[in-house]
Amino acid sequence: MSGRFEIRVSGRLSDRARAAFPDMAVVEVPAETVLSGVSQDDDEVHGILDRIQALGLELVSLRQVRETDES
Amino acid sequence: MAHVARSRTGPPELPPGHVRRGALEDVLDRGADRALVLLSAPPGFGKTSLLASWIGADHGRATAWVSLEPEDRDPRRLWSAVLEALTSLSAVPPSSRLHRLVVSRSTVAPEFLTELTEALAALPTPVRLVLDDVQHLADPLSRQGLAMLLRDAGPLFRLVLAGRRDPPLPLPRLRMDERVTELRAGHLQFAPDESAALLHACGLHLDDAQVAELHERTGGWVAGLRLAALSLRDHPHPERFLEGFSGDERPVADYLVDEVLAGLAEPHREVLRRISVAARVPAALAPRLTGRTDATEVLDELARDTGLVTGSGAPGDPYRLPELLRSHLVADLGRRGPDLVAGLDTVAAAWWSEQGEPVEALRHAARAGDGELLAALVGRWGPWLAGRGEHAALGRAVSAADRDGARPDARLATAAVHGHLARGESDAARDALRRARRDRTPDPDTRAFRAATERVLGRRPPVDDEPVPAEPALGAHVRVGRGAAALLAGEASRARTELGAGLALAHRAGLDVVAHRGRALLAAALWVAGDVPRALEAAERVVGEPDADGPGAAPWTAIAGAVAAHAALLRADPAAARDTTEDAPPTTPAVRFARRSAHGGAVFDLGEGPAGLLALQAARTELGDADVPGALAAAAALLEHRAALELGHTTAAGAVAAWLAGRRPASPALALMRGWGAVAAGDPAAAREAIAPLLARRPRPSPDALDVEAWLLESAGRLARDDRPGARAAARHAVGLAEPLGALRPFAHADGGVRALLVDELATGAPRAAFVARALAAGATSPGGIALSVREHDVLTRLPSLESLDEIASELDVSINTIKTHVRALYGKLGVTTRRDAVLVAHEQGLLG
Numbered sequence: 001m002s003g004r005f006e007i008r009v010s011g012r013l014s015d016r017a018r019a020a021f022p023d024m025a026v027v028e029v030p031a032e033t034v035l036s037g038v039s040q041d042d043d044e045v046h047g048i049l050d051r052i053q054a055l056g057l058e059l060v061s062l063r064q065v066r067e068t069d070e071s
Numbered sequence: 072m073a074h075v076a077r078s079r080t081g082p083p084e085l086p087p088g089h090v091r092r093g094a095l096e097d098v099l100d101r102g103a104d105r106a107l108v109l110l111s112a113p114p115g116f117g118k119t120s121l122l123a124s125w126i127g128a129d130h131g132r133a134t135a136w137v138s139l140e141p142e143d144r145d146p147r148r149l150w151s152a153v154l155e156a157l158t159s160l161s162a163v164p165p166s167s168r169l170h171r172l173v174v175s176r177s178t179v180a181p182e183f184l185t186e187l188t189e190a191l192a193a194l195p196t197p198v199r200l201v202l203d204d205v206q207h208l209a210d211p212l213s214r215q216g217l218a219m220l221l222r223d224a225g226p227l228f229r230l231v232l233a234g235r236r237d238p239p240l241p242l243p244r245l246r247m248d249e250r251v252t253e254l255r256a257g258h259l260q261f262a263p264d265e266s267a268a269l270l271h272a273c274g275l276h277l278d279d280a281q282v283a284e285l286h287e288r289t290g291g292w293v294a295g296l297r298l299a300a301l302s303l304r305d306h307p308h309p310e311r312f313l314e315g316f317s318g319d320e321r322p323v324a325d326y327l328v329d330e331v332l333a334g335l336a337e338p339h340r341e342v343l344r345r346i347s348v349a350a351r352v353p354a355a356l357a358p359r360l361t362g363r364t365d366a367t368e369v370l371d372e373l374a375r376d377t378g379l380v381t382g383s384g385a386p387g388d389p390y391r392l393p394e395l396l397r398s399h400l401v402a403d404l405g406r407r408g409p410d411l412v413a414g415l416d417t418v419a420a421a422w423w424s425e426q427g428e429p430v431e432a433l434r435h436a437a438r439a440g441d442g443e444l445l446a447a448l449v450g451r452w453g454p455w456l457a458g459r460g461e462h463a464a465l466g467r468a469v470s471a472a473d474r475d476g477a478r479p480d481a482r483l484a485t486a487a488v489h490g491h492l493a494r495g496e497s498d499a500a501r502d503a504l505r506r507a508r509r510d511r512t513p514d515p516d517t518r519a520f521r522a523a524t525e526r527v528l529g530r531r532p533p534v535d536d537e538p539v540p541a542e543p544a545l546g547a548h549v550r551v552g553r554g555a556a557a558l559l560a561g562e563a564s565r566a567r568t569e570l571g572a573g574l575a576l577a578h579r580a581g582l583d584v585v586a587h588r589g590r591a592l593l594a595a596a597l598w599v600a601g602d603v604p605r606a607l608e609a610a611e612r613v614v615g616e617p618d619a620d621g622p623g624a625a626p627w628t629a630i631a632g633a634v635a636a637h638a639a640l641l642r643a644d645p646a647a648a649r650d651t652t653e654d655a656p657p658t659t660p661a662v663r664f665a666r667r668s669a670h671g672g673a674v675f676d677l678g679e680g681p682a683g684l685l686a687l688q689a690a691r692t693e694l695g696d697a698d699v700p701g702a703l704a705a706a707a708a709l710l711e712h713r714a715a716l717e718l719g720h721t722t723a724a725g726a727v728a729a730w731l732a733g734r735r736p737a738s739p740a741l742a743l744m745r746g747w748g749a750v751a752a753g754d755p756a757a758a759r760e761a762i763a764p765l766l767a768r769r770p771r772p773s774p775d776a777l778d779v780e781a782w783l784l785e786s787a788g789r790l791a792r793d794d795r796p797g798a799r800a801a802a803r804h805a806v807g808l809a810e811p812l813g814a815l816r817p818f819a820h821a822d823g824g825v826r827a828l829l830v831d832e833l834a835t836g837a838p839r840a841a842f843v844a845r846a847l848a849a850g851a852t853s854p855g856g857i858a859l860s861v862r863e864h865d866v867l868t869r870l871p872s873l874e875s876l877d878e879i880a881s882e883l884d885v886s887i888n889t890i891k892t893h894v895r896a897l898y899g900k901l902g903v904t905t906r907r908d909a910v911l912v913a914h915e916q917g918l919l920g
Binding site: 012058 | 113114115206235292294295320321322323324325328329394395398399401402403405406409
């Protein structure tokens with residue numbers, strides 16, 4: 001997967017946990033947190049998912065954002 | 072083979088307060104006859120502990136365990152560990168083929184996986200292989216390997232995989248066939264009574280409602296329960312903790328980590344943050360990371376009072392933090408400044424490099440993203456890593472360091488050359504070498520490594536020999552490089568010295584790749600020096616090495632193959648010479664020429680004269696202007712010259728003599744060619760004159776095949792002048808020179824009269840009779856055509872002796888007339904009239920010896 005993508009995890013992240021994703025935009029949507037960013041390839045997305053797991057966060061969804069969604 | 076850390080091949084110790092999970096172990100037991108057991112769940116669900124407990128004492132007996140690491144994306148590393156774990160099982164008998172398998176030092180070939188699978192299928196009793204953290208298995212070949220094991224390793228083999236993601240296997244199909252037992256997060260969550268047991272085992276005294284609350288909030292997630300237990304251990308108000316926990320909107324892990332850290336003093340938190348960059352922290356690394364001389368005391372105290380830290384820092388038992396906590400601490404460190412994490416990774420990289428652990432050092436340096444640091448480590452460890460075949464680690468470091476590729480860096484480019492060589496990518500290696508040369512300011516060690524690399528590739532770096540560096544791995548490369556250069560320059564004796572020293576260094580440092588090259592070049596140097604027996608021994612060792620045909624090793628194995636082929640030719644075993652040189656591995660023009668000339672000589676000796684001569688000529692044409700050692704040029708020219716003369720092509724013989732004279736005007740082989748040519752032209756006086764200097768060489772070099780040929784020619788010359796005693800003495804001298812070399816071929820091509828003379832040397836008790844028998848049999852045509860009776864054969868085998876026919880008769884317990892009848896029949900079949908000719912022809916026909 002490459003391009004813009006969006007990951008939702010449950011709960012409100014602490015500043016510390018947010019700091020684990022320095023290259024991503026972090027937005028709170030009550031009861032969930034949305035991380036969004038741009039990836040070059042699958043490896044990069046895997047790396048981010050691994051980090052989410054390592055931090056013990058609960059993944060709600062992962063989706064690719066098409067350019068049309070942005071407008 | 073890649074080095075396998077002991078800690079990887081075996082289950083980890085169970086954590087303190089481990090709760091044995093009988094119900095799940097029952098599920099695993101029930102599924103034990105299925106091909107695959109799969110545990111797939113995020114971190115912290117207790118996959119590893121459950122498996123370790125379930126396997127228990129079966130580890131080392133019939134269960135092999137490998138814990139995968141990120142570096143296992145290199146299939147060499149992964150399958151080396153798998154093989155090591157399997158071969159140490161008591162259930163694997165010594166006769167198993169597993170013990171003879173070797174993982175290639177360059178790349179894992181699909182054939183290896185096939186052989187591994189077949190060896191497993193052949194085991195007599197059930198064997199289980201556990202791969203923990205299987206998410207690190209990333210490359211297509213290893214995936215293919217897993218699928219192959221599942222499909223073809225037989226009904227007694229079981230695969231157990233645990234990981235954070237589903238492995239790339241056809242799970243729906245396996246489910247349908249009821250060949251898989253799966254445990255996922257839902258199964259692995261603790262049941263309420265298990266949560267209670269864990270909290271109790273951690274020394275907490277909570278009431279049922281509090282336990283239920285914790286279980287509910289963590290969802291039975293064991294990592295969460297453990298963190299909660301750590302927070303609650305010395306908590307003054309457990310009820311307040313629980314109230315806060317249930318009302319909080321943060322993720323469970325986030326909340327619990329906050330609570331754990333809140334219970335610590337800031338200096339202790341800082342110590343933990345700073346060591347969090349390393350998964351394992353040996354005692355000596357802790358002060359370096361924390362900047363505190365009392366770091367180990369702090370960690371020991373935290374281990375004792377909070378249980379947050381495990382391990383003692385002692386060798387083999389480094390300090391460790393729970394992975395979940397460590398991940399949050401790294402994030403926290405990053406929040407305080409991104410340079411902080413990179414700075415600590417740099418410190419860790421330097422420390423591991425000092426400890427002689429470059430792979431660990433490179434891991435930290437890559438995370439620090441510091442190109443200069445990576446380049447420095449590649450410069451320091453490149454010779455060692457390349458020499459041991461750790462090309463994957465080296466390659467990752469090179470590409471991470473060279474992201475911008477702005478300036479030529481000889482450290483990185485030279486390391487890249489070795490990576491390409493390991494994969495057999497000679498064009499890419501050449502390009503990288505060009506990049507390495509563009510660096511005008513390398514440090515002395517890098518310059519030495521670059522020069523050694525150029526020399527071993529047959530280039531001549533424009534530098535003089537600098538002193539051999541003290542670092543043993545670099546020293547091994549430098550010595551072997553110099554040996555290669557000396558060999559090409561025809562300085563065989565210096566080549567032997569350098570290569571011998573390089574081999575010793577390579578062995579001591581475990582540099583298999585360098586040792587392989589060094590020994591192949593040594594075989595060539597020994598052959599050039601005329602020491603055929605030792606050259607052959609070295610060459611056979613190289614060719615027989617595991618992985619000798621791998622893409623990285625093949626160009627050097629080709630050198631040894633050429634040496635073995637020329638040695639076989641000299642020993643009158645043309646079939647072996649032809650077989651050894653049948654294929655055309657990628658190699659240099661000189662080695663290709665050596666192989667093709669041996670092949671042409673073999674074809675000629677096998678009876679296809681014109682084809683052999685054509686092949687010899689073609690090899691020379693293909694060589695063009697490329698340089699070859701003088702001894703090789705001479706050997707090839709002699710083969711071709713003799714072949715041309717035997718076929719009556721004097722012009723062709725003259726052409727190859729001119730070729731050698733143009734290249735090596737001082738070659739003694741030219742004198743022999745003039746001698747042969749003169750004999751062919753019917754001018755024995757000229758022949759005698761031509762070879763005279765060969766017979767009186769002073770100082771006498773160690774004898775080689777050339778001397779044998781010269782003395783055989785001298786013998787023929789004397790025979791032509793009716794000087795039988797002189798001819799006999801010369802032939803005997805040739806035998807004396809040839810025997811230690813095993814040089815049989817010159818006798819196969821020798822003058823018929825000289826061969827007949829040698830029959831007398833066959834008599835029982837004559838010195839070297841056995842060798843002479845082989846010499847006369849050399850070049851024997853197949854025994855087809857002549858059929859002897861058993862009795863005739865008995866008589867024939869006694870003819871070379873000095874016994875009279877009477878003595879033979881009494882020995883065989885028959886009358887003298889019977890013997891005479893047999894002898895007449897024999898002479899008729901062999902087409903001879905004398906006993907001497909009978910023996911000669913019998914040898915030539917392969918009926919004796």
